Amino acid sequence: MQADLQCILFEEATIHRRLDELAARISHDYRDSELTVIAILNGSIILVADLLRRIPLPLKLDCLSVASYHGGVRPSGELIFRQVSLPDVSGRHVLILDDILDSGSTLASIRDKIETVGPLSVRTCVLLAKKKTRIREVEPDYVGFEIADEFVVGYGLDYMERYRNLPCIGVLRKGLISPAA
Ligand code: IMP
């Protein structure tokens, strides 16, 4: 699988070191609050496992499964929520966790939805944020790394559901991306 990468951006050890820093900040910021983490699946699955084990606070975990790409490399613009009901986070401090911020549509739509349930606060955390103009302006509260506007895979991130199990994060070779995507 690594042979399909044009270059590696972050080795697993580098990601883990950054997660130590993010987890320390999050643990400090929520030291007096009852936290509910909402993980956006499938992309954040590895991140949520590695990050939450570094946060020594009592917290609740909920997951939301959404799809925005429908098999390509560009967001379709329409976000499909796979579950019928939203997690009950009324009166709770919510931290939304996603793998990557690209156009901003996913995080903005989920944030809007969560706000309707009446949480005490909502913050967002992404492992990666692409430097680009966004369709929806979102400023995540916690960002692992800023990256160039390139299509990356690994550490939970996929292309056509492949590469999620790569331990590192890298740029996918352009030749492997279908021209129709
Ligand atoms: P946004 O709605 O455009 O911000 O896209 C966010 C979602 O698209 C993320 O949760 C990812 O699942 C997916 N995504 C965006 N960029 C990439 C990428 O470079 N590689 C893999 N998935 C990506």
Ligand code: MG
């Ligand atoms: Mg995703």
